[in-house]
Amino acid sequence: MASMHSKELISNLSDSVKREFKEQKYILSYDEFLEVFSKEPRKLIRNSAEYMLDMFKYFGVSEVKYAHNITKRHFKLFERVRGKNKPAIIGQEEAHENIYRVLEQFVRQGKVDKLVLLHGPNGSSKSSTAEALAHALEEYSKTEHGVVYKFNWIFPSDKIGYEGLGDNFSKHIGFGDESPTKNGNKSFAHLEDDEIMCKIVSEMKENPLFIMPKKERIELYKKFTENNLYAEDIPVYLEEGALGAKSKKIFDSLLVAYKGDLEKVLRHVQVERFFYSSRYRVGIASVEPQMAIDAQDRQVTMERNMQNIPPALQNIRIFEPQGELIDANRGFIEFADLLKRPLEAFKYLLTTIEKMNINLPSGIADLDMIMMASTNEKHLDAFKNSPDWPSFKGRFELVRVPYLLSAKLEQKIYEEDIKIIEKTKKIGPHSLILLAKWAVLTRLRQPDPDYYDPGLRNLIARLDPYDKQALYDGNEPSNTYTEIEKGLLKKNVEDILKESQSSVAYEGRFGASPREMKMLLYFAAQNERHDSLSAIALFDEIEKLTRDRTIYDYLQFEPRGGYHDYREFIKYIKTQYAIHFHKEFLSALNLYDELQYVKALQRYMRNVTAYIKKEKILNDITGRNEEPNENTMEEMETLMGATGNKREIRERLVAKIASWRVERPLDELNFAKVFEIELSTIAKRIYESKEEEIKKIKTAMMMHGSEDYNNMPKEIFQLCENTFDNLEKVFNYTRKNAWESLVFMNSSKK
Structure with a gap:
């Protein structure tokens, strides 16, 4: 039974994966890809800057209130938990806004031509910001809005109707073969593994649109966007994008072999949806501060696993580009602690950033990625004094990531x-x-x-x-x-x-x-x-x-x-701390009920407002409109210790409420907060009248843990225990912490 249950579970899981695979359009022929492109052309021709900017928008924004009416835009992608011990980023709205503006600048000019350099003191969330962007890319690419494609080259075996890979070139998988075959002109994109003789992936993850010649792809874009707002401008990315050296050589060889028949060449293209991944370095890479080249290539034509490539390709040298820059193409790369590296180790970045390509032995590799780096202020200061700084500063977009200046936000970290x-x-x-x-x-x-x-x-x-x-x-x-x-x-x-x-x-x-x-x-x-x-x-x-x-x-x-x-x-x-604990200790003694005095203050302010406006006030008991009660006002003013001109005192208190409403127009009036100082004064005066009683209980409670504590009079003992209980239940102290705080408070007064 258990075995059958397991088989059923695996079968259901398999069906679910197959269904998702089909629905998500993981593998497409070139025809199918163009069909998808025709419906949403802009989505499939985004460069890395447009893609990341759309990602910011996709996760949404909110507003964060800072000090006294200062609000800042908060990008929600930075509040997404990135894993264990990697919480949301707190309080860096200004830095994140600056990153967003840089992306907007890249999109306006149609190309990425600067490295975003995050600088700030150690531990200020520079690396966390880069991590959050990488994590958001991973999540975004899994959504329908964030779909992104690359392509592979597929060469079929003779099982599907071709005569194999012999010496006669005209019979090799249809190259130059005009005779009808079992497969006809169908794409090889959906062949099963055992029907594929050779599959060559493109490490550059180029946009499949780049396979089409420039003129044709632009015409196609115009056709698909005829009634679209984006049709007035041809995207720079679409116009200037090109295949990498490896794919260009394969394309040219196939085009020659098929005597210029593009349709036959496109049969070999398998379009594949890919998902960004930091772990597996797919479209995302991080370069640690070490001396290493970030891109290189190696010849793969003669490798055993490439021996099945068609003869048409065996006479060309195929190189496989490698390295962090290649892995990050069409995505995002972070150079952690960039300026800790020797200058010579990253001088090549100057031309790489300016031209967004890199020279490899096999040719020039065009790059499309957001480059971000981090550094602390000491290294940046030293670099600014370097003779090479003027060359670099035009290629860097500096974004400051400082320490927080709000304790409320700092606490959230x-x-x-x-x-x-x-x-x-x-x-x-x-x-x-x-x-x-x-x-x-x-x-x-x-x-x-x-x-x-x-x-x-x-x-x-x-x-x-x-x-x-x-x-x-x-x-x-x-x-x-x-x-x-x-x-x-x-x-x-x-x-x-x-x-x-x-x-x-x-x-x-x-x-x-x-x-x-x-x-x-x-x-x-x-x-x-x-x-x-x-x-x-x-x-x-x-x-x-x-x-x-x-x-x-x-x-x-x-x-x-x-x-x-x-x-x-x-x-x-x-x-x-002593002030806070003292207030809580006194509250735990049940000698002062703040709520009671908040209500008294509310009654007082009703009378004061009527007094200032020279109006009458409704008596809740008699139901009559009467003059403001002078006794009620004077009693409260005595408790608050307010002395001087009565009208000035009362106008000042009314102004406090007005100020609150101006600063917090959407918040409910909080009497306890508005009159925090006055309530504190009231509490102090009440406690002063009971100072001896309070001192006796405090001394008794500090004896906790000793034999004398347990032997004190029952009434005092019970009062001490009740106070300890209140400190634990109401204010969240442990018994030991409450006792330590009593001792601490007592010693801090000496």
């Missing part, structure tokens, strides 16, 4: 690693965002006030790294600024981001690498002193990382205006 880590260890609250904040802080540059309009210079001069980071994350600057000043800063975030981009030492070039931060995550997870990957465990690892300043450039910068001060940044994230 770690998410794939976190998925692995959390299988064996819990992730503590705030750990990832604080690590991301520290990393981003090391990357920020002190702004130059002279870059800005005179009215902004004093404001920019006061901008410290912490407020700058808040702006880049789309958050509010600190209360060292007035509401008007905050509005000005938020309005000018884009200019602040652009300030250093024309500088060699641009913002995002230096600082902690995401690779290093990921390494810290794994080290913290392996730390046996902690039962979770907690912020406290990460603080330990950051301090270890920074002990030897000679290892990383950014640790050697002299602090200036609060910037480049990695030690202060460590203190800052520790303080932030």
